[in-house]
Amino acid sequence: MRYVVIGAGAVGGAVGGRLHQAGQDAVLVARGAQYAALRDRGLRLAGPDGVFDLPVPVVDGPEALELTPDDVLVLAVKTQDAIAALDAWAPRPVAGGGTAAERLPLVCAQNGVEAERLALRRFRRVYGMCVFLPASYLEPGAVTVRCAPYTGALNLGRYPSGADETAHRIAEGLEKANFLVPVTSGVMRWKYAKLLGNLANAVEAVCGSQAGDEAKALVARARAEAVEVLDAAGIDRAGDGEQRELRSGRVEVRPVEGGAPAGGSTWQSLRRGSASVEADYLNGEIVLLGRLHGIATPVNETLLRVANDFARAGREPGSMTAGELAVQVPR
Known part of the structure; x- marks a missing residue:
């Protein structure tokens, strides 16, 4: 499974950085100064366990990435930017036929409760994620995480409800990356x-x-x-x-x-x-x-x-x- 993290700010950078650090297949999607910094210098991830310079793969948009059936899209932009991101990624072709909206799971990793509804209008398989991950992104290329021993708690479940095999597979990779990821059938409660x-x-x-x-x-x-x-x-x-x-x-x-x-x-x-x-x-x-x-x-x-x-x-x-x-x- 490859994690395509759309939005490389505090949450997206932390998730993508920890996944890469743990040897999981991950790519960050960024734009502007953040994309340039990640492309040129990699991600500097600071936390209670130290400071790490991580050469996480990064692209500047959906056109720069060939999607496969093993991809999972993690939407980590702010909710006010979600519609533009969803509309850009939904029609992208997936190897073997079909589009991202038809074939790939999409995880909504935002505050609030609206992103899942926006996503379900476009994607068939939507998952909610309740993100407890105190982190900061104040300058291009640098993200600070502040929790230990786990980097954060990421409650995960199918939207509007349910917990399936895909949710457990997504959680497994994130758990290897030092996140606490309870899979729940009632993620919106969280x-x-x-x-x-x-x-x-x-x-x-x-x-x-x-x-x-x-x-x-x-x-x-x-x-x-x-x-x-x-x-x-x-x-x-x-x-x-x-x-x-x-x-x-x-x-x-x-x-x-x-x-x-x-x-x-x-x-x-x-x-x-x-x-x-x-x-x-x-x-x-x-x-x-x-x-x-x-x-x-x-x-x-x-x-x-x-x-x-x-x-x-x-x-x-x-x-x-x-x-x-x-x-x-x-x-």
């Missing part, structure tokens, strides 16, 4: 649980990772809205205890020598100067469900708007105080 945690990303991005009690209160209010909305929608999710039991002693954040502290994925996007962030599919998911079920979500609406404003204006992460953010929430 992704909805992760969504609750990711609601804090916008607050961190706007107010900074060291924001105090006012920021924590905003996060708590956003989460309370989300719990009400998910309950109204009848959406099940993994509990906090289940998540702690899975990761405790196995996926723990540890020091990385020379690794500068970094915020979460939305903070990193702003830090790199990205013109878009994934808030539409995090806080925006709660806003959407609230509107569908007649429940007001003023905190999540505000976080969604302000995070997107930051991206459009190119504002530095952490350049608004929690007090300034809090007063924008309608009363």
Whole structure:
């Protein structure tokens, strides 16, 4: 099995790098400065176990790769970039006949819960992956991972539900690459649980990772809205205890020598100067469900708007105080 990792940022770079390091067949798909750096210098992967320069194969798009029936596509771009990536890869021919959309499994390794739906419109065989993998990508060619003894927890299952032989084969290769990969028939339970945690990303991005009690209160209010909305929608999710039991002693954040502290994925996007962030599919998911079920979500609406404003204006992460953010929430 060859892992074609579409998107070589923090998550994609970490997954592709660890797979290559473990002797698994993997290729990264990158673009722009990240592609140039990986092509010219390889991937520098830093973690609690050291710093490694890895000559991971890299291509700059689907036209540069001949697909085979043994390939699995791992979609690791942000959800706002997923449609373009899916449309580019779905019609690609596979050796022996047929297209990628018809013949190859596709794993959605994004935050949020929308990428799987987008993928299933195009691909016959879609798998969800709940990614717990604290990692950072702030400069081309370099990714830092922060957990040990496993690099991350990657709950995996068929979408919308089920667990088949292909899921177990995908998990087997990832486990050889030092990931904890439980195969589950209810992977979306885990992704909805992760969504609750990711609601804090916008607050961190706007107010900074060291924001105090006012920021924590905003996060708590956003989460309370989300719990009400998910309950109204009848959406099940993994509990906090289940998540702690899975990761405790196995996926723990540890020091990385020379690794500068970094915020979460939305903070990193702003830090790199990205013109878009994934808030539409995090806080925006709660806003959407609230509107569908007649429940007001003023905190999540505000976080969604302000995070997107930051991206459009190119504002530095952490350049608004929690007090300034809090007063924008309608009363």
